[in-house]
Structure formats: structure tokens, C-alpha cells
Amino acid sequence: MADNNKKLLPDTQNRARKRSFQPQEWKREKAKVARYSPKSLPEFPKCGHRESNGPFLCWHLTMNDMKEFHRSFYSSKKKADQDAFLLSYCSGSTPARKRSRGRAASKPKAVSLTYKVRQQDGKAVQVCREAFLGILGVKKDRILRLVKKFINTGTAPKENRGGDRVMGKNDDKKVCMKTFIESLRCTESHYCRSDSPHRVYLPCDLNIKKLWNVYNEQAKPDQKVKQCYFRKYFNRKYNVGFGTPQTDLCSTCLQYKEKIRRCTDPKEKRSFITNHRVHTLEAKSFFAFLKQNSDEVVNISFDCQKNLPLPKLPD
The missing domain is CATH 1.20.5 (Single alpha-helices involved in coiled-coils or other helix-helix interfaces)
Structure with a gap:
């Protein structure tokens, strides 16, 4: 055998017993990426704000400015990153005066919003809401909810949908399982095939269930795990087989x-x-x-991979 005292290490070549998760291929994740991807090209402002003395400088924007601003917003397909981008160019404040618009059922304006667009030279100019929404292709309600939340809490809203709810709860258990598994001694494979150089072997009288039983016997009560959890961790992190690799070796x-x-x-x-x-x-x-052919020589080959008891012969 190679090294019966070889330390068992985690697999780093993506060759574990079971394939690792690929969330980017899940249907749900693809839908999330599509949800925050651009649906159309940026639209040139049709608000009618031309050269005037007003606060809106929509007429200062060029198509290259809008294209670059649109690309910067959609450079990330994550909602949290896009919300941070919107907050950096949208600001809100409580109106100084709340005037009735003449309709009894109408509510006074809760937030006064200001929109800005960054030009290619790095300067941000104030634009109207119609121009801002047309360039980025977002809805006004999304920006209004975002700014209201920021004004009330002082922080950007977090994404609460999906995600791992128990990510940090089992860190101690994972450390204990890792220490236990890597304390085992394994044997390297002698196979020369390309798909097995990273695989190691434990004795054939062991299996995952036996290892789980041994781990739980020596673990503290708050570090014990279920068999399915131990099996999942073992299969995803290590490329280990049970048994002795059979091969001919000089x-x-x-x-x-x-x-x-x-x-x-x-x-x-x-x-x-x-x-x-x-x-x-x-x-x-x-x-x-041996490969040379000769009429005076007879070559006889013996396969000794599995030796069988034979009668004693002189040769």
C-alpha cells in the first residue's frame, strides 16, 4: 500500500463523492436573475424639459450618458445592489407644506423625491421623474417604497426573501465533524486512471453509518448530528471510498x-x-x-491480480 498513515483532507478539485450544489442552474435562481435584468433599452426623455431656467436638466443628457447610467445600474442582478444604486441617486424629504389638492379623498404627499443621473464626466444632474424612470426602466412605486424605508429607518432595506435561514446555526457542528473526519487515516489509490488520483480509501470494515455512530459517541450533546446530516457533509466535502484498491504495482x-x-x-x-x-x-x-517476436522463444504471461491456490510445481 502507499501510505497507511495519510491524513484525510477535504476535496479541493470538485471531485467529492457527491457533486456540489450549483444554485446558478436552479429554475428559481434563474427567475430571480431575470427579474432584475433589463427589459428594454434606455428611453430618451420625452418630458419636454428643454433649455430653460428650471431645476431639471434633462436636455443636458446624451444617449451615451443614459446608456452608461443604464449599464451601471444593471451591472449587478441583485436587488440589494440595485437598491443601493437607486438610493445614491434618489433622495427624499418630507414636504415643508402639505396642501390639499382639492379632492376630499386624496391624501397629502408623504415624500418629496429628487432624481439625479450621472453623466460620463462624473457630474450628476437633476432630472424629472419621467426621465429617470425611462432611463432605468423601473417603476415609481419601487423607488417610493425604498426611499420611505430609508427615511424611516436610516438604512437600506434588506432582502428577506429566500436565503439560508440556518447558515450560522451549525458552524460548531461542522467544525467538530471536520476535526473528526480528518483525524482518520486513509490509503491512496494506486489506480492510474484520470478520474481517480484524488480519491482515497478507508478500511473496508467501515461505512458512513459506523463513522456517524463513532462521532456521536465522542461528541458533546450540543454537537451531535443526525445521520442524514453527517452523510451529506461527508459526501459533499470528501472524496473517500471504503475498501482496498486492487491493482498490480511494482x-x-x-x-x-x-x-x-x-x-x-x-x-x-x-x-x-x-x-x-x-x-x-x-x-x-x-x-x-518481450514484444519482439521470435520462432525460438515462447512468451507466457501470468495475471497475478488474484492469486489462487495451485499444486506445487517445479516451475
């Missing part, structure tokens, strides 16, 4: 590999590498010699 090659791995002296390590290289070349030349 004992001399194995000896040199272990010496190279354990050696700390650079000079001695180079010597081991050179000897291993010479041994490999000799083996290749020997097998090349």
Missing part, C-alpha cells in the same frame, strides 16, 4: 515513490529521483524486448 517503484515523498534532503531526493527514472527506463526496455 514494489521497487512504490519504494522509490515513498522515499521521494518523505525525503527532506535535496541532494538525497535527487538521487532517489534519478534511481527511480533509471528503474523505469529499464522496465520499459524489458517490456519492449
